[in-house]
Amino acid sequence: MRIVIAEDDPLLREGLALLLRAEALDVVATAPDADGFLDAVAAHEPDVAIVDVRMPPTHTDEGIRAAVEARRRRPGLAVLVLSAYVEQAFATDLLAHGSARLGYLLKERVGRVGEFLTALHRVADGGTAIDPEVVAQLLTRSRPGNPLDRLSPRERDVLALMAEGLGNSAIAERLVVSGGAVHKHIRSIFAKLDLQPADGTDRRVAAVLRYLESA
Secondary structure, eight states: OEEEEEOSOHHHHHHHHHHHHHTTOEEEEEESSHHHHHHHHHHHOOSEEEEESSOTTTSSSHHHHHHHHHHHHSTTOEEEEEESSOOHHHHHHHHHTOOTTEEEEEGGGGGSHHHHHHHHHHHHTTOEEEOHHHHHHHHHTOOTTSGGGGSOHHHHHHHHHHHHTOOHHHHHHHHTOOHHHHHHHHHHHHHHTTOOOOTTOOHHHHHHHHHHHHO
């Protein structure tokens, strides 16, 4: 796994590099800003990029815009975005361009090394990893009258775990239910959110997007 890190905080940048190298992962480059990150992606053709949301010069959305551009230039690049806060718009912007090989974690998750590495490998393997705290905070912000009101409490639990990036078997294990029950709940979620089968449409991703956009 070849990794590029984009992070303006030198301590966190070097700390991440040391952590990953200690796990026998190949950190091929680090960058302190968006331009340096895009140059590193072009030069090293990494498998995974770890990108801070807020970077110079304005410390607003440079990281997100750079991540989207990097994926445009290098289709299939896995991106794990790190943020100090729950920023709903950034999460939905990333997912809107496709959820495969994407992750969005709070920076505090890096200190929980096992969870961080699990998310990194999930993204590298083609999955999605949304920080559980991001999902939990978006759920508490849910507005009255949004489409999620149609879901039962158990269906909301299932959708929240889908948003984290868990597959059906992992959801079943987390909720201590059968795989068949999870499949039934997901089918009901699709129906209640008016997500019909269509060529080229991933209803699982669409459901998660609906969840994030409605929160």
